[in-house]
Amino acid sequence: xxxxATGAAGGVEMTKVTKRFVTPTGAAMTAIKDIDLVVEPGExxxxxxxxxxxxxxxxxxAAGLERPSAGSVxxxxxxxxxxxxxxxxxFQTDALMxxxxxxxxxxxxxxxxxxxxxxxxxxxxxxxxxVGLAGFEQHYPHQLSxxxxxxxxxxxxxINEPSILLMDExxxxxxxxxxxxxxNELLTxxxxxxPSVMFVTHDLEEAIxxxxxxxxxxxxxxTVKAVFDxxxxxxxxxxxxxxxxxxxLELYQQIWEALREEVERxxxxxxxxxxxxxxxx
Amino acid sequence: xxxHAHSPSPVDxxxxxxxxxxxxxxxxxxxxxxxxxxxxxLVAQIxxxxxxxxxxxxxxxxxxIDPFFFGSPSGIVVRLVDWFVNGTAYGSFWLQIWITLEEAxxxxxxxxxxxxxxxxxxxxxxxxxxxxGPYIKIVNALPRIVLGSIFVMWLGxxxxxxxxxxxxxxxxxxxxxxxxxxxxxxxxxxSNARILGASRLQVVQHVVFPSAMTWIIAxxxxxxxxxxxxxxxxxxxxxxxxxxxxxxxAQNTFDANGVFGAMLVIGVLALGAEGLMSVVERRLLAWKPxxxxxxxxxxx
Numbered sequence: 001x002x003x004x005a006t007g008a009a010g011g012v013e014m015t016k017v018t019k020r021f022v023t024p025t026g027a028a029m030t031a032i033k034d035i036d037l038v039v040e041p042g043e044x045x046x047x048x049x050x051x052x053x054x055x056x057x058x059x060x061x062a063a064g065l066e067r068p069s070a071g072s073v074x075x076x077x078x079x080x081x082x083x084x085x086x087x088x089x090x091f092q093t094d095a096l097m098x099x100x101x102x103x104x105x106x107x108x109x110x111x112x113x114x115x116x117x118x119x120x121x122x123x124x125x126x127x128x129x130x131v132g133l134a135g136f137e138q139h140y141p142h143q144l145s146x147x148x149x150x151x152x153x154x155x156x157x158x159i160n161e162p163s164i165l166l167m168d169e170x171x172x173x174x175x176x177x178x179x180x181x182x183x184n185e186l187l188t189x190x191x192x193x194x195p196s197v198m199f200v201t202h203d204l205e206e207a208i209x210x211x212x213x214x215x216x217x218x219x220x221x222x223t224v225k226a227v228f229d230x231x232x233x234x235x236x237x238x239x240x241x242x243x244x245x246x247x248x249l250e251l252y253q254q255i256w257e258a259l260r261e262e263v264e265r266x267x268x269x270x271x272x273x274x275x276x277x278x279x280x281x
Numbered sequence: 282x283x284x285h286a287h288s289p290s291p292v293d294x295x296x297x298x299x300x301x302x303x304x305x306x307x308x309x310x311x312x313x314x315x316x317x318x319x320x321x322x323l324v325a326q327i328x329x330x331x332x333x334x335x336x337x338x339x340x341x342x343x344x345x346i347d348p349f350f351f352g353s354p355s356g357i358v359v360r361l362v363d364w365f366v367n368g369t370a371y372g373s374f375w376l377q378i379w380i381t382l383e384e385a386x387x388x389x390x391x392x393x394x395x396x397x398x399x400x401x402x403x404x405x406x407x408x409x410x411x412x413x414g415p416y417i418k419i420v421n422a423l424p425r426i427v428l429g430s431i432f433v434m435w436l437g438x439x440x441x442x443x444x445x446x447x448x449x450x451x452x453x454x455x456x457x458x459x460x461x462x463x464x465x466x467x468x469x470x471x472s473n474a475r476i477l478g479a480s481r482l483q484v485v486q487h488v489v490f491p492s493a494m495t496w497i498i499a500x501x502x503x504x505x506x507x508x509x510x511x512x513x514x515x516x517x518x519x520x521x522x523x524x525x526x527x528x529x530x531a532q533n534t535f536d537a538n539g540v541f542g543a544m545l546v547i548g549v550l551a552l553g554a555e556g557l558m559s560v561v562e563r564r565l566l567a568w569k570p571x572x573x574x575x576x577x578x579x580x581x
Contacts, residue, residue, distance in 0.1 A: 060472075063472075063476055064476075065472055065475070065476070083475050083476055083478070084476075087476055088476060088477070089472065089473060089476045091469050091472075091473065093469060095467075095469045095470050095472070095473035097470060097487070097488065097491065097492075098568060098569075099491045099492075099494070099568045099569075100491075100568070108474065108477055108479075108487065109477040109478065112474070112477050112478040112479040112480075112483055113478045140568045140570075142568075142569075142570040143570075156477075160477060160478070
């Protein structure tokens, strides 16, 4: 990683991307509208926005799980058709197979790419050591704590040496302390391997502490409202401490200003919907 | 933060060790309680059997119950000993047991394999499921036992007709569970596997099938019972050997003891198979966390 020979590997370029879904009731719903978004190779990009604004949809488009209804999505300079090569995904709920020990879970990536089972398991053990799970190779996911499962998920995602890492609220199910620890570890791992990251989160503090760039998405249908560069120096060190720096607070205020409107708009919409439901009931 | 911190004092150490013995004695008491309870349950269970069989036997001896229609425990034992020692009109009793087991086992195997294959296939290919679905529902709505008559006509009195009937009974149970299992696979797991580079076949092999396995295994208990039912009903409808034929013959000669005796043997077989199934299930589902109901010692 980090060599210039790979050129634009991991870079994401979304132009005028719109995604519509058909709901089960048959109505069409626009999840995101005319999103323009650029993630440079090796850049850590956080995406924040109110609930239901299509943040996750953006990720599934970049992963190639869905096709855009309009516009173009390019990853590493190539238009996305089919599953994006060189991408890994970390979900909110950890996507570990409950019937496999975590060693076998982490080895799945290489096995799917045609590495022999023996070598894949070796790689998996190395990665589990890297994320601090040495000694737990034979444990099943349900025998681990939430934080440990998250580490295993990270190992499973990073073992394929992705050029782009897509993360959908990866730490939101963790308690606050574990979440801070996991954020630090993510930064360490990212600094080591330097993939591009698209990190969707509700938590603005988390976004600023981790990212080079914070993208604010409007209330649904989502579109890019503003992009903020986070010029805090790297390596950032402990995520818990950086939030007391004056520059951090300044950025927080600026971005929150942009985000607050959208959050209020999204909230008032659900409040209205709730009232309508109450009246009609 | 340090205000309430205190160094360990002798008093602390003592109360700590007190706590430990407390825990030990509580654990020991709990163990003793649950052991006592197990013994009492066993005693009560044996008591129920003794009372039921005893009053049956007593009733026949005192003439309250007509042993011609209802048999008697002693009569059943005599009849079973006779069968095991002297055999039946169509070969040794062990042979009858073996034939029925063979039919049930083959029926079970064919039914499970075809049910799993069809369930996974239809679960994975929604188009196929929509096309074939109504027909499967129609066939499922038929009382499947009557199919046995047709199978005996087609395949004769030998093994194949019973195997087929047992397999059909097993198929539907397993099929619906496998289908449901495939449909309820966690979409995140599938997406994750696809992003990691899995082909469609690899997704089925590593995600869909193991995930559906929980459902399939749950159906195997019922399926095993159905396999035995299929074999015996098939023999009832026309056979040269087997426990079903033994019962049919006993019925035709108004031999109530014979019917009950054969029933008892079938019951023992079914229980044995059930026990074996539980062992297999525990092996296959070793990865599962103990559910609350399983770890609950009290109650059923």
